[in-house]
Amino acid sequence: xxxxxxxxxxxxxxxxxxxxxxxxxxxxxxxxxxxxxxxxxxxxxxxxxxxxxxxxxxxxxxxxxxxxxxxxxxxxxxxxxxxxxxxxxxxxxxxxxxxxxxxxxxxxxxxxxxxxxxxxxxxxxxxxxxxxxxxxxxxxxxxxxxxxxxxxxxxxxxxxxxxxxxxxxxxxxxxxxxxxxxxxxxxxxxxxxxxxxxxxxxxxxxxxxxxxxxxxxxxxxxxxxxxxxxxxxxxxxxxxxxxxxxxxxxxxxxxxxxxxxxxxxxxxxxxxxxxxxxxxxxxxxxxxxxxxxxxxxxxxxxxxxxxxxxxxxxxxxxxxxxxxxxxxxxxxxxxxxxxxxxxxxxxxxxxxxxxxxxxxxxxxxxxxxxxxxxxxxxxxxxxxxxxxxxxxxxxxxxxxxxxxxxxxxxxxxxxxxxxxxxxxxxxxxxxxxxxxxxxxxxxxxxxxxxxxxxxxxxxxxxxxxxxxxxxxxxxxxxxxxxxxxxxxxxxxxxxxxxxxxxxxxxxxxxxxxxxxxxxxxxxxxxxxxxxxxxxxxxxxxxxxxxxxxxxxxxxxxxxxxxxxxxxxxxxx
Numbered sequence: 015x016x017x018x019x020x021x022x023x024x025x026x027x028x029x030x031x032x033x034x035x036x037x038x039x040x041x042x043x044x045x046x047x048x049x050x051x052x053x054x055x056x057x058x059x060x061x062x063x064x065x066x067x068x069x070x071x072x073x074x075x076x077x078x079x080x081x082x083x084x085x086x087x088x089x090x091x092x093x094x095x096x097x098x099x100x101x102x103x104x105x106x107x108x109x110x111x112x113x114x115x116x117x118x119x120x121x122x123x124x125x126x127x128x129x130x131x132x133x134x135x136x137x138x139x140x141x142x143x144x145x146x147x148x149x150x151x152x153x154x155x156x157x158x159x160x161x162x163x164x165x166x167x168x169x170x171x172x173x174x175x176x177x178x179x180x181x182x183x184x185x186x187x188x189x190x191x192x193x194x195x196x197x198x199x200x201x202x203x204x205x206x207x208x209x210x211x212x213x214x215x216x217x218x219x220x221x222x223x224x225x226x227x228x229x230x231x232x233x234x235x236x237x238x239x240x241x242x243x244x245x246x247x248x249x250x251x252x253x254x255x256x257x258x259x260x261x262x263x264x265x266x267x268x269x270x271x272x273x274x275x276x277x278x279x280x281x282x283x284x285x286x287x288x289x290x291x292x293x294x295x296x297x298x299x300x301x302x303x304x305x306x307x308x309x310x311x312x313x314x315x316x317x318x319x320x321x322x323x324x325x326x327x328x329x330x331x332x333x334x335x336x337x338x339x340x341x342x343x344x345x346x347x348x349x350x351x352x353x354x355x356x357x358x359x360x361x362x363x364x365x366x367x368x369x370x371x372x373x374x375x376x377x378x379x380x381x382x383x384x385x386x387x388x389x390x391x392x393x394x395x396x397x398x399x400x401x402x403x404x405x406x407x408x409x410x411x412x413x414x415x416x417x418x419x420x421x422x423x424x425x426x427x428x429x430x431x432x433x434x435x436x437x438x439x440x441x442x443x444x445x446x447x448x449x450x451x452x453x454x455x456x457x458x459x460x461x462x463x464x465x466x467x468x469x470x471x472x473x474x475x476x477x478x479x480x481x482x483x484x485x486x487x488x489x490x491x492x493x494x495x496x497x498x499x500x501x502x503x504x505x506x507x508x509x510x511x512x513x514x515x516x517x518x519x520x521x522x523x524x525x526x527x528x529x530x531x532x533x534x535x536x537x538x539x540x541x542x543x544x545x546x547x548x549x550x551x552x553x554x555x556x557x558x559x560x561x562x563x564x565x566x567x568x569x570x571x572x573x574x575x576x577x578x579x580x581x582x583x584x585x586x
Contacts, residue, residue, distance in 0.1 A: 025161045026055045026188035029181070032165050033061065033114070036085055036173070040064050040454045041116075042072040046091020048133070049118025051188045053089070064454065064483060069095050071447035071476040073102025073113070078412070078434055078444075078451035080111045084242065085172065086451065089116040093133030096141055103178050104148045105439040109263065109304075110240050110327070112172040114179055115145065121186030122156055145180035152180035158193045175327060176240040209339035213348060216330055216337045220299075220323050221352045223332060227297030230256050230357060233279055236264040237302025237327055237342060244268055244430050246346045247301070255356045256299070259292055261309045262423050264302075266433035270426050278423050281311020283570045285424070292317070299323045302342055306438045312570070386534040392556055394421060394492065394564045396534055401462070401490070402426060404541060410434065410452050410459045414445035416499050418464040418492060421564035432459075443472030449487040450479055460548075461487035468497045468511055474519075480551045481525035487551050488544045491516045494558040502563075502571045516555035526551040 023031065029052075033041075042064045045053050056063050066072040072088045080086030090096050096117040106113040120131050125138050135141065139154075146152050151171035153164040168179040224230055238247050244267065251258055251274050259279040260267050268275065277288030292298065293316045300322060307313055323332050325345050330337045384399040398421045405411070405428065413422035413435040427433045434452060436444045449461035465474070470491050480487055493516060501509040517528035527547055529540035531554055544552035563571075 023162075023192050024055075024189045025155050025158060025192055026052050026183070027059075028162055028192055029116070029155070029165055029183070030055060030059045030061060032169060033085075033087060034059065036169065037083055038085060038087055038114075040079065040451075041087040041089050042066055042075045042079070042451065043089035043116075044069050044072060044091070044095060046095050046118060046133075048092040048120060048185050049089060049095070049116075049183070051185055052116070052118060052183055055188065056089070063089075064450065064479070066447065066450070066479050067476050068473070069098035070102055070443065071450075071473050071479065073099035073106075074444050074447040074473065075451035075454075075476075075479075076113050077102060077106050077109075077111045078448035079455045080106070080113050080451075081239070081434055082410075082431060082452060082455035085112050085114065086455075087114045087116060090118070091133070092117055092119045093135060093141065095133075097135075097144070100144065100148070101441060103145065103180075105436055105441050105444070106178040107148045107150075108439040109436065110176045110236060112176050112178065112240075114169070114172060114181065115149070116181045116183060117141065119154070119182050119184045122184050123186055125184075142180065142182055148178065149180045150175045150177040152182075154182040154184070155187060156184060158187070158190050161187075162192050176237070208341045208344040212337045213340050213344055216332060216340055216345065217348045217352055219332045219335065220349065221354055223297055223323060224254075224256075224299070224354050227295075227357075229295055230254075230297035230299060231276070231292050231295040232256050232258040232299045232301060233292065233303050234258055234260050234264055234267045234301050235303025235326070236261070236267070238267050239264060239431055241302070241327070241343055243302075243343060243346055246343075246350060248272075250346065250350050253350055253356075254354050257291065259288055261303050261437075262419070262435070263304060263306075263309060263437040265423060265435070265437075266427040266429065266431055268430055269428055271428055279315075280309070280423065281316070282314035283311035283420075283566075295321065297321055297323070300325065301346065302326050304438055308437055308440065383538075386538060388533070388535045390534045392531060392534055392537050392558065394558060394562050394567075397490065397492070397537065397556060398422070398425060398564060400534075400537060400541065401464075404545070405462070406460075408458060408460055409462050410456075411462045411464065412445040412448050412452060412487075414463075414465040414469040415440045415442050416466040416469060416492075416497075417564050417567045418445070418466055418469070420566040420570055422464055424564075424566050442466075442469040444469075446470065446474050446487075446489060447476040447479075449489075450476060450483070450485060453480075453485045453487065454483070461485070463487050463489040465489065465491055466498070467491055467493045467495065467514070467516070470516070471511065471514065474516075475523070477519065477526060477551050477553065478523040481523060485551070486548050488541075489551060489553045491553060491555050492558060493555055494560050494562065496560055498561075498563060499567065499571075502567075516553055519553055520551075526553060528552075529554045531556045 076086035076088040151168040155161045172179040279292045330340045383403045413419045445463045445465045497509040517530040520526040520528045
């Protein structure tokens with residue numbers, strides 16, 4: 015591999031060069047004194063700086079950008095800035111989103127004799143120790159001899175494991191020239207080779223199990239998206255004709271109009287036909303899915319280890335046999351080439367009916383506007399039925415936590431990676447700032463944000479950032495004055511929210527359009543106007559009854575109640 019001298023690069027410029035070489039064109043953050051010199055270099059580069067209102071907003075935006083582009087960057091100052099993105103970095107780690115956290119720091123000379131500098135918490139390395147717990151790799155770029163290698167090492171880890179990394183940049187080294195030799199950032203392979211013997215044995219056992227199965231099913235998880243394996247998944251479906259489901263975290267991993275797609279599997283919380291189909295399978299292939307309580311419908315899923323082929327970036331198992339050192343990309347490629355009999359004629363009539371029913375429903379729903387009555391009070395059910403009728407191919411839907419997420423799981427998404435949500439880590443406040451990252455990652459997309467009023471009050475003022483950068487999300491606020499999901503678990507005044515006049519927010523931040531909505535016809539008209547208004551954001555303040563909820567949230571709460579009834583010790 016060719017080596018080059020790095021004397022023409024400063025540490026700061028080489029970091030920028032390495033990010034740009036990996037497809038980064040936007041960096042999200044808030045400036046502060048310890049990072050200003052690096053910000054100055056960013057503004058003179060091919061990378062655009064996107065200043066958000068708050069660091070948490072920058073972190074969520076970078077996360078969404080990473081989910082679409084394959085890598086995202088948040089850049090903040092030491093202490094007060096970096097510690098604000100702890101939550102968003104933790105979410106990126108939990109949900110396998112490769113976000114680069116770049117934090118400025120006091121200069122190396124400033125740290126001599128351990129002075130009490132502003133933004134310092136305990137020791138100068140306290141911040142890095144915290145990030146070590148929620149990233150796959152971290153570094154302090156303090157040595158010009160090793161800086162280039164360290165940049166390669168941590169960026170390669172982010173791309174290999176699809177998880178966040180941490181880079182600390184003391185402010186007095188930003189302009190320091192790199193010494194020694196380095197390798198071009200695009201010359202380094204981002205993943206290790208699989209063990210060929212282990213891969214061969216795993217494929218042999220998996221193939222035998224699949225060929226013996228009468229009705230196998232694939233559950234395609236979020237890693238199919240993170241590792242950009244959608245094309246391989248589609249090739250496997252075409253090759254084998256095996257039906258496929260997604261999880262709530264991997265929703266839109268492929269188009270939900272695909273003829274073999276059977277829905278979102280969420281155990282007893284999800285659609286009953288999808289649950290029955292998956293749980294009656296005699297061979298379940300789980301590809302890159304996080305098996306969390308939310309994914310498994312609060313652990314209501316009825317699936318048996320002896321019927322499972324489980325593949326992820328961390329492990330691979332076929333029934334009770336475990337295989338080490340096998341890359342998910344290599345396994346999926348080998349599975350496509352394996353001798354697997356097509357399953358199109360091997361399913362019984364009821365199962366075939368379930369597939370065809372689900373496959374035909376989306377096109378019907380997507381083209382049909384629900385019946386509405388002038389002056390009739392708006393409901394959550396109507397909101398989602400109407401949204402389902404007006405989703406278009408150029409939309410990306412961002413659902414925040416709560417009924418926005420649970421009801422959003424029932425919407426029909428037409429394209430790959432057109433639905434984003436924090437469906438495992440479940441941090442409120444994701445969707446509005448995430449729309450910034452999503453639209454900047456792909457300017458052809460129109461963002462549709464569904465967010466509860468509680469989540470909006472956390473980060474919703476990032477709509478100011480959408481004005482600044484010429485973005486035009488449509489934001490639907492489900493305004494019921496309460497943290498409804500929590501209220502359904504335990505009633506209390508602590509669940510109440512201060513009412514905001516959300517439709518007046520455009521007047522506060524100097525742009526956009528607001529709509530006050532109480533009835534079905536008002537919602538229809540507002541959506542129509544918002545779709546046609548492309549110059550800035552639209553915010554729809556949808557006033558709902560306090561206890562109104564979607565059928566999806568009803569299913570969830572009933573199963574939670576049943577779980578607590580059968581396992582009272584879990585409520586302690």
